[in-house]
Amino acid sequence: MLHGIFGSGRNWGTVARRLTRARPDWGAVLVDLRGHGGSQGFAPPHSLGAAAADLSALANALNLPPTAVLGHSFGGKVALAWADDAPESLNQLWIVDSTPAAGEPHGSAWEMLGVLRELPARHADRTEAVQVLEERGIATPVAQWITTSLERTDDGFRWKFDLDTVEALLRDFFATDLWNIVEQPPEGMEVHLIKAQESSVLSGGTLARAQKAQSSGRTFVHTIEGGHWVNADNPDALQDLLMRHLPGVDRASPRI
Numbered sequence: 001m002l003h004g005i006f007g008s009g010r011n012w013g014t015v016a017r018r019l020t021r022a023r024p025d026w027g028a029v030l031v032d033l034r035g036h037g038g039s040q041g042f043a044p045p046h047s048l049g050a051a052a053a054d055l056s057a058l059a060n061a062l063n064l065p066p067t068a069v070l071g072h073s074f075g076g077k078v079a080l081a082w083a084d085d086a087p088e089s090l091n092q093l094w095i096v097d098s099t100p101a102a103g104e105p106h107g108s109a110w111e112m113l114g115v116l117r118e119l120p121a122r123h124a125d126r127t128e129a130v131q132v133l134e135e136r137g138i139a140t141p142v143a144q145w146i147t148t149s150l151e152r153t154d155d156g157f158r159w160k161f162d163l164d165t166v167e168a169l170l171r172d173f174f175a176t177d178l179w180n181i182v183e184q185p186p187e188g189m190e191v192h193l194i195k196a197q198e199s200s201v202l203s204g205g206t207l208a209r210a211q212k213a214q215s216s217g218r219t220f221v222h223t224i225e226g227g228h229w230v231n232a233d234n235p236d237a238l239q240d241l242l243m244r245h246l247p248g249v250d251r252a253s254p255r256i
Contacts, residue, residue, distance in 0.1 A: 001030050002055075002075030005109050005166060005173075006146055008037035012072070015231050018239050025248055029066075031058065033078065035165030036149075046168035048176050052082035065089035068246060072096040072231065073201070074109070074169065080178040083186055091189050092246070093181075096238075097196040097228050101206050102177040105170065108228075112138070112146070113167055122156040129157065145229075183213045191219045192245065194238070199228040220245075 076098025
């Protein structure tokens, strides 16, 4: 399971635990993508391709050939980038409220990067950080969520992600077109796109093109209620969707 930009693997812990309780033949690996959480100090270039190569290295190190990968937002495009060079065991991609399209940098994540660039490197505590973010126009729930990525250090609270790495990753996200994976998935692989009904990330012409791609017979578009953070907004619908479509796995499940 791959988180979005500014997040970490633990963002998907609740979904992973619920799913593996309901489907004990499955296990989940919650990944901190490069520059996030515990995955620090990676050498550049910081790109979708590099993040995808990290996943291959992780799968080899764990000796756990993956059957499915779920990626939310930025993590969804990392999952698409991994498709061409992923292990043969990988037969499902779950792309949660993300887009395969390229375009100019824009949107809430890009705006958040600009805000974080203006903030002090250190905060006395999370409450102070939330207040500073609110003063810059960030909605309280978003400010509270992003400050979960602050960690305590000897001189206060600092961000667990590296902003230079985040910017490089975001720039590559917007520059990279991965429609080829959606419109013609690799042989033996399914692509499941999940649109959050109250989100505009997958909408308009992009949504229409994704729906047209279903003619391949290996691409599927699902819509569920909720906003961009559908894992928090509607975990029941997300779990139900995964349970209905994940294949059976005849192997021991790894621990979360």
